Every structure is written in structure tokens, then in C-alpha cells.
Amino acid sequence: MRIQLKITINGNKLILDNGKIIYLTKEMFSRFDLKGKTNLDDDVFYSLIHFRIKLSAYSMLAKRDYFKKELKNKLIEKIGFADIVEDVVEDFEGQGYLDDYEKAKSYASQHSNYGAKKLSFIFYQMGVDREIISEILEDDKDNQIEKIKQLWIKLGNKEDKKKIESILRKGFLYGDIKKAISSLKEEEEE
Structure with missing residues (x-):
């Protein structure tokens, strides 16, 4: 009818x-x-x-x-x-x-100064499938320390506490920040 x-x-x-x-x-x-x-x-x-x-x-x-x-x-x-x-x-x-995978991959590369936690949160809000989020963040996992080092250098002569807080707000993990700082100190000593 x-x-x-x-x-x-x-x-x-x-x-x-x-x-x-x-x-x-x-x-x-x-x-x-x-x-x-x-x-x-x-x-x-x-x-x-x-x-x-x-x-x-x-x-x-x-x-x-x-x-x-x-x-x-x-x-x-x-x-x-x-x-x-x-x-x-x-x-x-x-x-x-x-294509959520390609869009998320593109977004992650355009926002390279964001850490895994922040990207994960943004993708989750946008309704991206958890498997896609995991895959994209896994692909970028090795670059986290290098990104933190670049941000650390970019933040210049601010006190360390302020730099750490700034990098944490960008969604990077505290453990990764500590590793990046140690790595930078080792490079300075060489």
C-alpha cells in the first residue's frame, strides 16, 4: 500500500x-x-x-x-x-x-605536532573505527620521540616544566617525553 x-x-x-x-x-x-x-x-x-x-x-x-x-x-x-x-x-x-582510514591518516600527518592520545581522542569523537585508530597510531608510534624532540627544541628557552606541560597538552605520553629529553641530553653530551 x-x-x-x-x-x-x-x-x-x-x-x-x-x-x-x-x-x-x-x-x-x-x-x-x-x-x-x-x-x-x-x-x-x-x-x-x-x-x-x-x-x-x-x-x-x-x-x-x-x-x-x-x-x-x-x-x-x-x-x-x-x-x-x-x-x-x-x-x-x-x-x-x-574513507575514514585515508582521512585519519591524512589528518594525523597534517597534525604531526599532536601526540597519540590527542589524535586518538579526536578520531574517537569523529566516529573512526577503533581498529583504524589503532592501525594509524601504531604506524606513527616510532615517530613519537622524534616529534617530542622537535617540539622541545621549538619551545626554546622556556623552563622544562612549562615545556613538559605544553607537550603533554598536545597528547604525548609522559614516558615518551622523558625518553625524548634523555635522548636530547645524550646528544648534547656527545
């Missing part, structure tokens, strides 16, 4: 009974034959909303890369229809438009 949804079209706006507004493009008018319509069956409505969400997703991804959860949340906030957004995001992931 098909359900008929009551709609109102005003200019480029499709207004639903609940007051929700969906912005339409010329292509949507012709593709879904919307001119003069006051009702849509649920299949056509799903296709229309799916198409609108895809357009928004393409537009957003053209500007920058997103984590899967991040894109999903923005689309739900912008348009609503969480179940349809989920379908679109799954389609995009299947087509390779969304």
Missing part, C-alpha cells in the same frame, strides 16, 4: 506538512515531475529526498574531505531524514568517496 504525502511547492521550496522545507533544483522538478503536484507517494518522496541529500553531500565533499560520521551528522543537521542520510553515506562509502 502506497502512502500519499501532502506537499506544497512554493518557488524552489517543497514544504512538508510538518513545516520542513526541502530546497529543489530545476533538475529535481523535471526528474520527479513536481510541477503542480500536491501529493507524493512514499517511493517518489524517498527518491526525491535521497537525490537532495546526495546533491548536498557531493557539494560538501567538493569543498573538503569528511569522516563518515562527520558527514552524516552535518547532513542530518542540514536536511534531516536520518535513515535516508544513512543510505546515502553508505552508498558514498561503497563508491570510495568516504
Whole structure:
């Protein structure tokens, strides 16, 4: 049984009974034959909303890369229809438009002054799978001491306590900071 949804079209706006507004493009008018319509069956409505969400997703991804959860949340906030957004995001992931592993890897390399704890927290907030987080942080594990040494040198002549606090805030482990400081002292003595 098909359900008929009551709609109102005003200019480029499709207004639903609940007051929700969906912005339409010329292509949507012709593709879904919307001119003069006051009702849509649920299949056509799903296709229309799916198409609108895809357009928004393409537009957003053209500007920058997103984590899967991040894109999903923005689309739900912008348009609503969480179940349809989920379908679109799954389609995009299947087509390779969304790749949390590559995005996380890129993010980690762009934020090389962040330690494993901070990166892990950021990735967790963005909904990145724990296996991906572990893999990316494991790949970067060997570089932690070198990154700390660079930060230590960059912080210049500040007192050691302040430098340690600053590096801790960037998400590096205290044990790694101690190793880096020892390594720098050994290098100075040589």
C-alpha cells in the first residue's frame, strides 16, 4: 500500500506538512515531475529526498574531505531524514568517496605536532573505527620521540616544566617525553 504525502511547492521550496522545507533544483522538478503536484507517494518522496541529500553531500565533499560520521551528522543537521542520510553515506562509502582510514591518516600527518592520545581522542569523537585508530597510531608510534624532540627544541628557552606541560597538552605520553629529553641530553653530551 502506497502512502500519499501532502506537499506544497512554493518557488524552489517543497514544504512538508510538518513545516520542513526541502530546497529543489530545476533538475529535481523535471526528474520527479513536481510541477503542480500536491501529493507524493512514499517511493517518489524517498527518491526525491535521497537525490537532495546526495546533491548536498557531493557539494560538501567538493569543498573538503569528511569522516563518515562527520558527514552524516552535518547532513542530518542540514536536511534531516536520518535513515535516508544513512543510505546515502553508505552508498558514498561503497563508491570510495568516504574513507575514514585515508582521512585519519591524512589528518594525523597534517597534525604531526599532536601526540597519540590527542589524535586518538579526536578520531574517537569523529566516529573512526577503533581498529583504524589503532592501525594509524601504531604506524606513527616510532615517530613519537622524534616529534617530542622537535617540539622541545621549538619551545626554546622556556623552563622544562612549562615545556613538559605544553607537550603533554598536545597528547604525548609522559614516558615518551622523558625518553625524548634523555635522548636530547645524550646528544648534547656527545
